[in-house]
Amino acid sequence: MSPRRRQLALSWAAVAVVVVAALAVGTFAADDPTPAERVRSLSSQFACPKCVGQSVQESDAGIAVEIRAEIVRRVQVGQGDGEILGFLESKYPGNLLTPSASGTASLVWALPVAGAVLALAGLAYAFVRWRPRDDVEVDAADRDLVDDALRSRRTGGATSDPGNRGARS
Amino acid sequence: MNAAIGSAGVALGLLASVFGVITLAVGIRSHKPLLLRRAGTYAALILVAGLIAAAAMERALITRDFTVRLVFENGSSLTPPLFNFASLWSALEGSIILWAVILGGYIALVAWKFRRRLDDPLVAWALLTMFVVAAFFFALMVGPADPFVSVNPPVGYDGPGPNKLLQNHPLMAFHPPMLYLGYVGFTVPFAFAIAALVTGRVGEGWLVETRRWTLFAWGFLTLGIALGAWWAYEVLGWGGYWGWDPVENASLLPWLTGTAYLHSVMVQERRGMLRVWNLALLCATFSLTILGTFLTRSGVVESVHAFSESSIGAWLLAFFGAIVVVTVGLIGWRGDRLRSPGSIDSPVSREGAFLANNILFGAFAFVVLLGTVFPLVVEALNDDQISVGSPFFERMTVPLGLALLTMMAIAPVLPWRKASMETLGQRLQWPAWFGAAALVGSVAIGERGLGTVAGYGLAGFAAGAAIRQVALATRRQGWRGLVGRTNGGMIVHLGVILIAVGIIASHANVVSREQRLEPGESFTVAGHELALVSVERTDTARTIRTTAAVRVDGGQIYEPQVNTYRVDGMTIPTPSVRTTWSHDIALTVSLGDWPDGPVQIRAVVQPLMSWLWTGALLMGLGTVLAAFPGRRRRPTDPVSGAIGVAEPEPERDPDAEPERAEVRT
Structure with missing residues (x-):
């Protein structure tokens, strides 16, 4: 291993250590969400029943303000997220913004996963199909053709391509 | 009076488009260049017709001519001048006028730009396609969305003015026209794609012709979306700028496919590959603009953007269906000519990265489309009401966004054809340190959460790669290192990164x-x-x-x-x-x-x-820089050395390897 390559490998190893350490601290040293954060997150998961296309978090309609206040109350007495959303869903059915993981609605989760699998399979197939073929024999005539093309580029093409040339001089 | 002038304008537009279509069709069929050269006249007529309709409507709005129904319903003597002017696009019928004017402008520009080549079948078919689109929009104004319906207002009548939410901020005057410039602009590359398919000239020629048109349409769409987000932020008052509202999604969809196209088109120009894919992306982009218009205009979705119910929906849906059928049919018909001459040698290469980019953008568009139309489909089939809101979109798009940031870091340093791990390690070394520094910095100032800190790190990584490219290019070429597609593209990347950081920071710390x-x-x-x-x-x-x-x-x-x-x-x-x-x-x-x-x-x-808005501005600036001619390279130039059968070549052309040359600097 040349000194330069060793230096490069060391540099990457150092980056890896720093990144893993920082990610670990950033992930595991997180505090629990504050009550205010929970209120915000919960209210963005529930649609305002009287508005069009807005969550409780976004709307300034009276009922949205009311539901936000309800969420604040329930967070303060220590109810869990699931409990609070369950209560809201029973009081105002059909307004949960997270599609459920069962029944028809679960398709919206399943389809992207199926799509991702298909896309990856397609990509793998494309790469396999695109692999340079070994059975193509390059004969002298082909080489001559390429040489001719390169030669004509050096003589005729060079003037038409000053930018490319200047870039490297 | 205004109604009469406006109706005359609309009728002129429809006639000019229909006669344009007929003239070009006959001219192409009977090989009469004289007929084909008439296209310029029809193009000018369509623009004039659109302008007449728009001017008549503006005149009606400004003079509060309540005998025109659009003014009757959306005008008011109390509306301030700016919002009164903008009332044109605050109503369904008026927004179609705006669409027609902009389309007329694009058609006239194309006809003027290609004025010496009007008898070229490629240009003729492209103009014919655009005339068909124009005929459709003028027909809308004659039929279901007639803006110039007359009414008899009671004496002393004063209208209610436009939707109150739309007269609250001056951005309303700029966001829709900008968005429409983007939407409608995609008609041009779409028309050339159709022309390429019909004429069988499916090589790289049409791509090069439409490169700048696509770029500007994309830039306008970008700015239009950003202005919309800014408007929402300033007006709606909940601190948000993106609500995953169906209509916001509808504007994002063509942007996503358009962005994918801007990237993959480079693979085709360079290597002649991905022809079908590029055509499909472009047609998807154009048809998604129509689908977006359908979602906004038909009342199938409820949102702040959607106008009231109207029969225009069926028309737009039918047009959308026709576009899909025609393009799929054409691509199938030309399938044999679309086989690519090249092949991807290694996934670790520039073209491999563009392909991955396309998969990610495609997945992004799929998820957004699915989340937007899923509730509609379920309701139509099952009569169930379900909501798909931001929790779904966020869970699905955050990983895709992080993956895109990763690609933004790696892809710009990859050479074409094949990269060795060593090259990659060398070129990415400093960007990686840049990213690590951003990551450590964000943790140090107290940011927490895997997605959040990883986002900062990847944004830093991508920024490092973009800055490296710009620095290398300017060191080599001076100010020319800032223009051209690659370099301008890096400026756009930096804008995207600013936006990404703004989104992550505001989301995590609101x-x-x-x-x-x-x-x-x-x-x-x-x-x-x-x-x-x-x-x-x-x-x-x-x-x-x-x-x-x-x-x-x-x-x-x-x-x-x-x-x-x-x-x-x-x-x-x-x-x-x-x-x-x-x-x-x-x-x-x-x-x-x-x-x-x-x-x-x-x-x-x-x-x-502020990083969001600065980032959007930078994206616009980068788009302009990318449109400037950079260093020219003939698409057919050999760009890398012999592969596979590498025989020692005594006098290899150093010029043949621009990407390697870059490593030496």
């Missing part, structure tokens, strides 16, 4: 609180003390305005307002938003029981919002 206050009371949000000084009511002819004066940190006074419109009692809050480079404070007031009780003040504090 603090909002609401409090009922009497004048003299105060509360604290994110370390800022907000004291309600006074609440005052002013009566104007148009509205009853209630203004709360809130002193922030003992200094500046913020004045959020609520306007109650006299005409229909609608209440629209006007938030007070102050932006600094580091953070924003947005205050909204709602009246509650006032004046009998306290008012409610809602405060949202979030960092780095």
Whole structure:
């Protein structure tokens, strides 16, 4: 291993250590969400029943303000997220913004996963199909053709391509 | 009078487009260049017709001519001039006029740009396609969306004015036209793609012809979306800028496929590959603009953007269907000519990266489309009401966004054809340190959460790669290192990165609180003390305005307002938003029981919002720079050495390897 390559490998190893350490601290040293954060997150998961296309978090309609206040109350007495959303869903059915993981609605989760699998399979197939073929024999005539093309580029093409040339001089 | 002039304009537009189609069709069929050269006249006529219709409608709006139904329903003597002017696109029929004018402009520009090549079948077919699209939009105005219907207003009638939410901020005058410039602009490359398919000239020629048209359409769409987000942020008052509203999604969809196209087109220009894929992406982009219009205009989805129910939906859906059928049919028909001559040698290469980019953008578009139409489909089939909201979109798009940032870091340093791990390690070394520094810095200032800190790190990584490219290019070429597709593209990347950081930071650190206050009371949000000084009511002819004066940190006074419109009692809050480079404070007031009780003040504090708008501006700037001619390279030039059968070549052309040359610098 040349000194330069060793230096490069060391540099990457150092980056890896720093990144893993920082990610670990950033992930595991997180505090629990504050009550205010929970209120915000919960209210963005529930649609305002009287508005069009807005969550409780976004709307300034009276009922949205009311539901936000309800969420604040329930967070303060220590109810869990699931409990609070369950209560809201029973009081105002059909307004949960997270599609459920069962029944028809679960398709919206399943389809992207199926799509991702298909896309990856397609990509793998494309790469396999695109692999340079070994059975193509390059004969002298082909080489001559390429040489001719390169030669004509050096003589005729060079003037038409000053930018490319200047870039490297 | 105005109605008559406008209707005449619409009729002229329809006639010009239909006769344009017929003339070109006959000219192409019978090989008569004389007929084909007429296209310029028809193009000019369509533009003039659109302008007449728009001018007539503006005149009706400005003179408050309530005998025109659009003015009857959306005009008011009390609307301020700017919003009155913008009323044109605040209503369904008017927005179709705007569409037609912009389309007319693009058609005229194309006809002028290609004026010496009008008898070229490729150009003729492209113009014919555009005439068909124009005929469709003018037909809409003759049929289901006639803007110039006459009504008989009662004596002394005054209209209600446009939707109150749309007359609250000057951005309303700029966001829709900008968006339409983007939407409609994609008609040009689409038309050339159709022309290429029909004429069988499916090589790289049509791509090069439309490169700048695509770029500008994309730039306008980008700015239009950004202005829309800014408008939402300034007007809606909940501190957000993107609600995954169906209509916002509808504007994002063509942007996503268009962005994918801008990238993959380079693979085709360079290597002749991905022909079918590029055609499909372009046709998807154009058809998604029509689908977006359908979602906005037909009333199938409910949102702040959607206009009232109208029969126009069926027309737009039929047009969308026709586009899909025609393009799929054409691609199938030309399938044999679309086989690519090249192949991808290694996944670790520039073309491999573009392919991955396309998969990611495709997945992004798929998820957004699915989340948008899924509730509609379920309701239509099952009669079930379900909601798909931001929790779904966020869970699905955040990983895709992070993957895109990763690609943004790696792809620009990859050479074409094949990269060795060593090259990659060398070129990415400093960007990686840049990213690691961003990651460590964000953890050090207290950011937490895997997605959040990883986002900062990847943004830093991508920024490092973009800065490296720009630095290398400017060192080599001076100011020319800032223009051209690659270099301008890197500036766009930097804009995207600013936006990404703004989104991550504002999302992770937003603090909002609401409090009922009497004048003299105060509360604290994110370390800022907000004291309600006074609440005052002013009566104007148009509205009853209630203004709360809130002193922030003992200094500046913020004045959020609520306007109650006299005409229909609608209440629209006007938030007070102050932006600094580091953070924003947005205050909204709602009246509650006032004046009998306290008012409610809602405060949202979030960092780095200004980065979003700066980033969008940088993206626009980068687009312009990318449109400048950079260093030219003939698409057929050999760009890398012999592969596979590498035989020692005694005198290999050093020019044949520009990418390797870059490593040496």
